[in-house]
Amino acid sequence: METPGNGEVVDLTEGVTSIVQTAGAGRGLVTVFATGSTVAVTTMEYEPGGVGDLQDLLERLIPQRGEYRHNQLNHDTNAHAHLRAALIGPSETIPLVDGTLALGTWQQIVLIDFDDRPRTRTVTVQVAS
Numbered sequence: 001m002e003t004p005g006n007g008e009v010v011d012l013t014e015g016v017t018s019i020v021q022t023a024g025a026g027r028g029l030v031t032v033f034a035t036g037s038t039v040a041v042t043t044m045e046y047e048p049g050g051v052g053d054l055q056d057l058l059e060r061l062i063p064q065r066g067e068y069r070h071n072q073l074n075h076d077t078n079a080h081a082h083l084r085a086a087l088i089g090p091s092e093t094i095p096l097v098d099g100t101l102a103l104g105t106w107q108q109i110v111l112i113d114f115d116d117r118p119r120t121r122t123v124t125v126q127v128a129s
């Protein structure tokens, strides 16, 4: 998928649900993994307030502008993106119960692209039943 980067949050729930239904498993574990060191996968309530709050929190915790070794040593600009991605992590594992993802009503699976430029992202979804 294409993303503009810069903390863009993408709701993956519908796509993951569709893959799981196609797989036809009843019980098991569904792993959703994003490839790359500046992208993360987590769950949250996907609505504009929550998305903005999370983006603000991460900017306070790990500001985009700062004295980062990664940027100095590599003449790079995205140290904050690597750190935010490492903090949240690249994957989630969600139980599959009676053919349905065990998510809450207000719990969506989201990808967050922290890089400071547009990226093409690959997400791997595996069902282990």
Ligand code: ZN
Pocket: 070, 076, 077, 078, 079, 082
């Ligand atoms: Zn980098």
